Amino acid sequence: MKTVMLVDDSPPILMSMEAILGRAGYGVIKASSGEEALHKLQGGARPNLVITDLNMAAMNGIDLIRAMRQMAVTRFTPILMLTTESAMDRRQEARSAGATGWIVKPVQPADLLAVVRQMVPGG
Amino acid sequence: MFALLTRLLRRGHAPGVPPAIPPDGAPELLGEAHADEPVPAPVPAPQTAPDNVVPFSPPESRYHRIHPQTMALVEEMQSYAGFVEIMQAHLTNVCGETQAAAEDILGQALNIEGSVSGLVRHVGDTMQSDRLVDASDAMHLSVETGRAMIAELIRQHAETQTEIRHSLDTVRALSNRMRSHLGEIEDVRRYTDLLAINARIRIAGLGKNTGLEVIAEEIRALATQTGRLASDLNHELTEMDLMISEDLIAKVSSQQRTDDARTEDLQRSFAKLAEHMNTLNQFQADLIREVQRRGEDMREPLNTLCGSIQFQDVARQQLEQVSRALSMISDHFVALSSAIIHDGAPPDSSIATCLSSILGSYVMEQQRAAHRGESAATAPKIELF
Numbered sequence: 001m002k003t004v005m006l007v008d009d010s011p012p013i014l015m016s017m018e019a020i021l022g023r024a025g026y027g028v029i030k031a032s033s034g035e036e037a038l039h040k041l042q043g044g045a046r047p048n049l050v051i052t053d054l055n056m057a058a059m060n061g062i063d064l065i066r067a068m069r070q071m072a073v074t075r076f077t078p079i080l081m082l083t084t085e086s087a088m089d090r091r092q093e094a095r096s097a098g099a100t101g102w103i104v105k106p107v108q109p110a111d112l113l114a115v116v117r118q119m120v121p122g123g
Numbered sequence: 124m125f126a127l128l129t130r131l132l133r134r135g136h137a138p139g140v141p142p143a144i145p146p147d148g149a150p151e152l153l154g155e156a157h158a159d160e161p162v163p164a165p166v167p168a169p170q171t172a173p174d175n176v177v178p179f180s181p182p183e184s185r186y187h188r189i190h191p192q193t194m195a196l197v198e199e200m201q202s203y204a205g206f207v208e209i210m211q212a213h214l215t216n217v218c219g220e221t222q223a224a225a226e227d228i229l230g231q232a233l234n235i236e237g238s239v240s241g242l243v244r245h246v247g248d249t250m251q252s253d254r255l256v257d258a259s260d261a262m263h264l265s266v267e268t269g270r271a272m273i274a275e276l277i278r279q280h281a282e283t284q285t286e287i288r289h290s291l292d293t294v295r296a297l298s299n300r301m302r303s304h305l306g307e308i309e310d311v312r313r314y315t316d317l318l319a320i321n322a323r324i325r326i327a328g329l330g331k332n333t334g335l336e337v338i339a340e341e342i343r344a345l346a347t348q349t350g351r352l353a354s355d356l357n358h359e360l361t362e363m364d365l366m367i368s369e370d371l372i373a374k375v376s377s378q379q380r381t382d383d384a385r386t387e388d389l390q391r392s393f394a395k396l397a398e399h400m401n402t403l404n405q406f407q408a409d410l411i412r413e414v415q416r417r418g419e420d421m422r423e424p425l426n427t428l429c430g431s432i433q434f435q436d437v438a439r440q441q442l443e444q445v446s447r448a449l450s451m452i453s454d455h456f457v458a459l460s461s462a463i464i465h466d467g468a469p470p471d472s473s474i475a476t477c478l479s480s481i482l483g484s485y486v487m488e489q490q491r492a493a494h495r496g497e498s499a500a501t502a503p504k505i506e507l508f
Binding site: 099 | 222225226229231288294305422425426427429430431432433434435436437439440486487489491499502504505506507508
C-alpha cells in the first residue's frame with residue numbers, strides 16, 4: 001500500500017485528509033507539526049508522498065521541506081504544500097526549498113486525489 | 124493576554140469597564156510596568172469637618188500636568204485593552220468550538236460511513252455466503268433433477284404406451300389369423316357335414332342294420348359340434364376384438380391423455396419454480412448491486428464533506444489574524460497611555476504604521492488584497508513545480 005504523510009497543526013484538516021486519502025486506498029501517517037514529522041521519518045516512516053501545511057507553530061512547512069531534503073531517505077520524496085497561502089513569492093520560496101507542488105486550501109477532494117494519484121500512482 | 128484578563132478580573136474589573144483611577148488621580152496602567160504593583164486602598168468618602176479642624180489638603184497629584192481631556196483619552200485607551208481581551212476570548216472560543224464541531228461532524232460522518240460500509244459488507248457477505256450459495260445451488264439442482272425425472276418418466280410412459288399399443292396390435296393380428304383359421308374350420312365343418320349326408324345316403328342304399336348308421340350319425344354330430352365350436356370361437360374373438368378396440372384402447376388412450384395433462388402440469392410447475400428461482404437470484408444480485416451502489420454513493424458526499432470541513436482551518440487562520448491585530452492596537456494604546464502618564468517617549472511607530480505592519484503577517488493573499496482594498500489576484504489553486 002502506498003503511504004502519504006500528512007503534516008498539519010489543524011486536527012480537522014488531518015482528519016479530513018486522512019479520510020479522503022484513506023478511502024482512496026492510501027495509507028496515512030499523520031503528524032501535527034514539522035518536528036513530529038521529522039521524528040517519525042527518523043524513526044523509520046517511509047512515505048511515498050508528503051503533504052504539509054505551510055504555517056505551523058514552531059517549524060513551518062518550508063523549514064520542514066529543507067530539513068527533509070537534507071535527509072537521504074526523503075531527498076527525492078515528492079512533497080506538496082497544502083496551505084491557505086496563495087502568494088506567488090511564497091510558492092517560489094517553497095519551490096526553491098524543494099517542494100514538488102503547491103495546493104491552496106480549501107481544495108476539492110477530487111482535485112487533491114488527482115494530484116496525489118499523479119504523484120503516487122496505484123494508491 | 125489571558126494573563127492580563129485574569130489579573131483584571133482578579134482586581135474586580137468587570138469586563139469592558141475601565142479600570143479604577145488610583146487616589147492620586149492616575150489611572151492604573153494595564154502595561155507590564157504596573158502589573159505587579161499592589162492595589163491601592165480605596166479612599167474613604169469625605170465627611171464634613173468640624174470648625175476647629177484644619178481641612179486636609181492632599182498633596183498635588185503627580186499627574187496634575189496632564190490635561191483632563193487627555194486623561195479621559197488615556198482612560199478610554201486603557202478600557203480598550205479590556206475590551207480587546209474579551210473579544211480575543213470570544214475569538215478563541217469561536218476557533219475552539221468550530222474546531223471541536225468540525226472534528227465532531229467529521230467523526231460522526233465517518234462513523235456513519237463506517238456503519239454503512241459494514242452493512243454493505245454484511246449484506247454482500249450474507250448474500251454470497253457459502254451456506255446461501257449452497258442452498259441456492261441445491262435448489263437449482265433439485266429443480267433440474269425433478270425436471271429430468273419428469274422427462275424420463277414421460278419418456279418411459281410413452282415407451283410403455285407404445286409397447287401396450289404394439290401388444291394390442293399383436294393380439295389383434297393374432298385374432299385376425301384365428302378368424303382366418305375359423306374360416307378353414309368352417310370349411311372343414313361344411314365338408315364333414317356334407318360327408319355325413321353322403322354317408323347317410325350311401326348307408327340307406329345298403330339297407331338297415333348295417334351298423335354304419337351310427338358312424339354316419341357320429342360324423343354329422345362331429346360336424347355340428349365343430350360348427351358350434353367355430354361359432355363360439357368366432358363370437359369370443361369378436362368380443363375380444365371389441366374389448367381391445369373399444370375398452371382397452373379407449374382406457375389406454377384416456378389414461379395417456381390424463382397422464383399427459385398431469386406431466387404437462389408438473390412440467391409447468393417445475394418451469395415456474397425454475398423461473399421463480401431465477402427471479403429470486405436476480406433479486407439477490409440486484410440487491411447486492413444496489414446496496415453496493417448506495418455504499419459507493421456515500422463516498423462522494425463524504426469526500427465533499429471532508430473538503431468542506433477545511434473552511435474551519437481557513438476561518439481559524441483569519442480569526443487569528445484579527446486577534447493579532449487587536450492585540451497590536453491594544454498594546455499600542457497601552458504604550459501610548461503609559462507615555463502620556465509618565466511623560467515618556469511615545470511609541471516608535473504610529474498606530475497607522477502598526478496597522479500597516481499587519482499586512483506582512485497575513486497568511487492568505489485574499490487577506491492582503493482585502494487589506495489593500497483590492498480584489499485578490501487569481502493564482503492557480505494547484506501548481507506542480
